Each structure stands twice: as structure tokens, then as C-alpha cells.
Amino acid sequence: MRLYWRVLVINGAVLTAATLALVVAPVSVSRHPVVSEAAVLGFGLFLMVVTNALLLRSSLAPLDRVVREMASVDPQRPGRRLKPPDSGPGRDLVLGFNAMVDRLEEERSMSNAKQLAAQEAERHRIARELHDDIGQQLTVVLLGLKQAEQRAPAELADELAALRESTRDGLDDVRRVARQLRPGVLDDLGLASALASLTHDFAEHSSASVRRVVAPGLPPLSSDTELVVYRVAQEALTNAARHAGASAVELSLTKVGDRVVLEVADDGRGFDVRRDGAGLRGMRERARLAAGDLTVTSSPVGTTVRLEVPA
Amino acid sequence: MRAATSPAPARILLADDHALVRRGVRLILDQEPDLTVVAEASDGAEAVDRVRDTEIDLVILDIAMPRMTGLQAAREIGRRTARGEPPKVLMLSMHDNEQYFFESLKAGACGYVLKSVADEDLVSACRAALRGEAFVYPGAMGALVRDYLDRMRRGERVPETVLTEREDQVLKLIAEGSSSREIARALTISIKTVERHRANILAKLGMRDRTQLTRYAIRAGLIEP
Numbered sequence: 001m002r003l004y005w006r007v008l009v010i011n012g013a014v015l016t017a018a019t020l021a022l023v024v025a026p027v028s029v030s031r032h033p034v035v036s037e038a039a040v041l042g043f044g045l046f047l048m049v050v051t052n053a054l055l056l057r058s059s060l061a062p063l064d065r066v067v068r069e070m071a072s073v074d075p076q077r078p079g080r081r082l083k084p085p086d087s088g089p090g091r092d093l094v095l096g097f098n099a100m101v102d103r104l105e106e107e108r109s110m111s112n113a114k115q116l117a118a119q120e121a122e123r124h125r126i127a128r129e130l131h132d133d134i135g136q137q138l139t140v141v142l143l144g145l146k147q148a149e150q151r152a153p154a155e156l157a158d159e160l161a162a163l164r165e166s167t168r169d170g171l172d173d174v175r176r177v178a179r180q181l182r183p184g185v186l187d188d189l190g191l192a193s194a195l196a197s198l199t200h201d202f203a204e205h206s207s208a209s210v211r212r213v214v215a216p217g218l219p220p221l222s223s224d225t226e227l228v229v230y231r232v233a234q235e236a237l238t239n240a241a242r243h244a245g246a247s248a249v250e251l252s253l254t255k256v257g258d259r260v261v262l263e264v265a266d267d268g269r270g271f272d273v274r275r276d277g278a279g280l281r282g283m284r285e286r287a288r289l290a291a292g293d294l295t296v297t298s299s300p301v302g303t304t305v306r307l308e309v310p311a
Numbered sequence: 312m313r314a315a316t317s318p319a320p321a322r323i324l325l326a327d328d329h330a331l332v333r334r335g336v337r338l339i340l341d342q343e344p345d346l347t348v349v350a351e352a353s354d355g356a357e358a359v360d361r362v363r364d365t366e367i368d369l370v371i372l373d374i375a376m377p378r379m380t381g382l383q384a385a386r387e388i389g390r391r392t393a394r395g396e397p398p399k400v401l402m403l404s405m406h407d408n409e410q411y412f413f414e415s416l417k418a419g420a421c422g423y424v425l426k427s428v429a430d431e432d433l434v435s436a437c438r439a440a441l442r443g444e445a446f447v448y449p450g451a452m453g454a455l456v457r458d459y460l461d462r463m464r465r466g467e468r469v470p471e472t473v474l475t476e477r478e479d480q481v482l483k484l485i486a487e488g489s490s491s492r493e494i495a496r497a498l499t500i501s502i503k504t505v506e507r508h509r510a511n512i513l514a515k516l517g518m519r520d521r522t523q524l525t526r527y528a529i530r531a532g533l534i535e536p
């Protein structure tokens with residue numbers, strides 16, 4: 001029943017009851033009411049107000065509760081929904097609210113996905129430009145300086161050698177930035193090589209040992225999905241290196257049914273998975289991009305990040 | 312046949328899609344009496360054609376080229392054995408990533424030179440390739456020797472090796488990912504000396520030529536057979 005009708009019915013019922021009581025009851029009010037009459041009137045009025053208040057309150061209380069609960073729905077932790085009451089005005093409100101949150105989350109995840117995709121495309125473009133244009137130009141300078149150095153008078157040779165070293169540093173920087181922006185190995189050599197490269201980097205920068213298992217004969221993934229798998233593996237390994245204090249880490253890529261499963265497991269100290277940060281949220285969003293499922297399980301003896309994507 | 316005292320310089324084909332890079336590399340190689348660039352190509356397919364119609368001892372291939380990448384061209388060139396032994400192949404690359412090195416080995420190349428050290432390393436890499444030795448890209452050394460150390464730690468039988476104390480120090484630093492420059496600084500020796508140690512270590516670990524190196528990398532699980 002609509003809220004307007006409910007309030008109208010309650011008020012109407014109370015007024016009707018009062019009117020009926022006046023008609024039926026053997027009371028009359030003099031032109032100059034005496035004290036006893038005023039008392040009866042006052043009592044009647046009091047009764048009316050209290051009845052009205054009680055009825056309205058029991059009817060509206062679910063609304064208050066719903067409003068309080070609405071405030072607790074946090075856009076940062078999607079997926080939480082209010083439980084609709086069995087009946088009453090609160091039910092419609094909660095159902096409507098839940099539907100709206102559904103739409104908002106859908107909208108939000110779509111715009112996040114779009115944003116991520118746009119960001120990756122832009123990174124790709126910049127990385128390519130760094131490699132193909134700036135990198136080649138610097139190579140030309142490097143080789144030219146080497147030539148010049150050999151033919152230059154002795155007093156210039158040192159200076160040219162120093163310039164050549166700066167050029168080399170510049171070239172190294174360009175390459176490093178390009179590599180951070182976009183793993184060229186993923187485009188050029190495929191996911192297995194890109195994951196191998198990640199574990200190689202991990203081994204180089206961490207004291208933990210790392211094992212990599214890539215099952216043979218995995219179904220081919222779209223390049224967008226491969227990028228998602230790569231980025232999730234990258235973040236999971238970064239977390240394992242930075243937070244876990246692990247002594248062993250294992251990365252595996254296998255097939256389960258017609259889905260491809262990435263797992264990054266460490267034997268570190270673990271953490272409370274409900275307290276996630278930007279990294280874990282990013283992994284979730286990327287998983288959604290690839291229509292995949294991400295699960296993180298953690299205990300004091302280790303953490304496992306598991307990503308399942310459709311082939 | 313020329314006089315035995317100055318053998319004919321090795322004939323090199325240079326493939327890179329960037330004309331100015333080609334020119335720079337060419338100037339550096341042509342300065343060496345034992346090397347001469349006899350042909351150029353601006354993409355992989357053209358390189359394969361040149362190998363077919365020119366007598367070439369060594370091909371230098373840029374990895375990123377249009378039409379046919381350097382890796383594809385290397386595979387193709389290794390296959391052309393109609394005129395006897397195919398030329399040696401050396402990759403030249405912007406990518407500082409060991410995966411490209413292993414992929415190059417698989418494609419038949421015997422060396423991998425980063426463009427950012429081409430001014431220093433290219434000539435010696437060419438000579439190593441022409442001698443039939445491998446030129447191991449420093450970034451991949453870490454992966455190779457880490458596997459060796461792992462196996463030694465597990466008590467597995469490893470190739471009979473007697474590394475000198477210095478070589479052992481260098482080996483550990485390489486495994487930790489240090490560059491030649493960093494190793495030179497840490498041990499207060501010259502970069503040239505570090506490089507000599509590195510070559511000796513590779514030889515002692517049985518990774519002198521492409522075949523040995525590839526076999527080692529496969530056994531270490533660094534490349535798929």
C-alpha cells in the first residue's frame with residue numbers, strides 16, 4: 001500500500017473512532033465547559049494522539065531502519081544489498097533502493113572498465129612511441145657519438161665519452177619507462193613468456209624462491225584477456241614481494257574445464273582480505289573486465305590469489 | 312683467395328627498419344678491418360631475400376621490423392640451407408628482457424645485443440658469432456646462473472666446474488641481478504675484466520656455443536624444447 005494511503009487510513013480510522021465515540025458515548029459539552037467535561041475531552045484527545053502516534057510509528061519504523069541501513073551501503077565495497085522486510089512500506093523502498101544500487105554498480109563497473117581499457121590503450125601508444133621513435137633517435141645519437149669520439153681531437157674525447165654515457169642512460173630510461181607502461185613481451189612473445197619475465201624480475205628482486213608452472217596446450221585467450229591475466233599476476237607478485245615476507249611463491253596458469261586459471265600463492269604472513277587496498281580493487285575491476293572471477297584467500301600461513309577467466 | 316695474413320673480412324647483412332640506425336651501425340662495423348657490411352635490408356622479408364641472393368657470413372637483425380619481425384626472419388634464414396651452412400645470426404634489440412634473448416636462441420640466433428650498448432658490444436658480439444660462440448646478453452646471465460646455483464644448493468650433480476674465487480664472486484653478483492658496471496664497482500675491477508670473468512664462467516658451465524647454451528636453457532626450464 002502506498003505510504004500516502006496508509007497515513008490517510010490510519011488518521012481516518014482514528015478520527016472516525018473518535019467521532020463514533022462522541023456520538024455513541026453519553027457525553028455532552030456545555031457552552032461553558034465545566035472541569036469534568038474538559039477532563040473527558042482532554043483524555044479523548046490524548047487517547048487519539050497516542051493511538052495515532054503508535055499506529056504511525058509501527059507503520060513507519062521500518063522506513064527509519066531502511067534509511068539507516070542505506071547509509072551503510074559503501075560504494076567502495078560493491079555487492080552488499082539490504083534485505084527487504086516481508087511487508088510494509090519499507091519493502092518497496094528497499095526493493096527500489098537495491099535496484100538502484102544494482103544499476104549504479106553496473107554503471108560504475110562499466111565506466112571503470114572503459115576507463116581501464118582507455119588507459120591501457122593510451123599506455124600502449126606511448127610505449128610504442130617511446131620505443132620506436134625516441135629510442136631509435138637516441139640509438140642514432142649514441143652510435144654517432146661513438147664515431148665522433150674516434151675522430152675528435154684528444155681534448156674533446158672525454159667530453160664526447162661523457163655525452164655518450166648520458167645518451168645511454170637516457171636510452172635505458174626510455175626503455176624502462178616503456179616497459180613499465182606496456183610489457184612489449186606480451187604483444188611480441190605471448191602470455192607464457194610475459195609471465196616468465198614477471199617471475200624472472202621477481203627472482204631478481206626478492207629473496208623468496210619462485211616457481212612457475214604453465215600448463216601446455218592452454219586455449220588461446222583474447223589479447224584483452226591476456227593483458228588482464230598479466231596485470232593480475234603482476235600485482236599479485238608485487239604484493240607477495242612487498243607484504244608477504246614469503247620464502248616461496250608459486251605462479252601457475254592452468255586449464256579448468258573451458259576456463260583458464262591463474263594462481264599466485266605465497267607462504268607469507270597473510271592478511272585480512274576484507275581490508276583491501278587500491279591494488280586488490282584494481283585486480284577485481286580487471287577481472288570484471290575479462291568477465292572473470294577473482295578470489296583472494298589468506299591465512300597466517302599464506303595468501304592465494306586466483307583468477308578464473310573464460311577462454 | 313687473399314693472402315693468409317689478412318683474410319677477407321666477414322660479409323655482413325644489416326637489417327633494421329630505421330635508416331639512420333643502419334647507417335650508425337654500418338659506420339661502426341666498417342671501421343673494423345675484419346668486418347664489412349655488404350648488404351642492408353629495411354624489413355625481415357627483405358633480409359630473407361638478401362640472404363638468398365647474396366653471399367653472407369653474418370646477419371644482424373633488428374627484432375622489431377615491419378612485414379616480418381627479426382625473430383621470424385631468423386627462423387626463415389636458419390632454414391635456408393640450400394647453399395650449405397646458413398649464415399650466423401645476431402639479434403639487435405631495444406628490449407632489455409631475457410625472454411627476447413631466449414626466444415632469439417630458439418629462433419636460431421647465437422647472440423643478442425641491446426641497442427643501448429651496441430656501441431660497446433656489437434663488434435665483439437659479431438666476432439664471437441663468427442667464431443661460432445654464443446654472445447649471451449648480460450640480462451639473461453642472471454637467469455642462467457641462478458638455475459645453476461639452485462641445482463648446486465639442492466645438491467644435484469652439476470657440470471664439473473672449478474671456478475676461481477673471483478669468478479665465484481662474479482657469479483653470485485650476476486645471480487642477484489647486478490650489471491657489469493655494478494659488479495665492476497663492487498669488486499673494484501674494470502668492466503672489461505668483469506666481462507672476461509663472465510665469458511670464462513659461461514665456458515666453464517658449458518654454455519660456450521649456441522647449441523650448448525640452448526641445451527642448458529631447455530634443461531633449466533628457461534625455454535620450451
Ligand SMILES: Nc1ncnc2c1ncn2[C@@H]1O[C@H](COP(=O)(O)OP(=O)(O)O)[C@@H](O)[C@H]1O
Pocket residue numbers: 239240243244245266268269270271275276277278279280281303
Ligand atoms: N600477499 C600478501 N601477503 C600479505 N599481505 C598482503 C598481501 N597482499 C596484500 N596484503 C595486504 O593488503 C594490503 C592491500 O594490498 P593492495 O590492495 O595491493 O594495496 P597496496 O599493495 O598498495 O598496499 C597491503 O597493504 C597488505 O597489508
Ligand SMILES: [Mg+2]
Pocket residue numbers: 235238239279280
Ligand atoms: Mg599492492
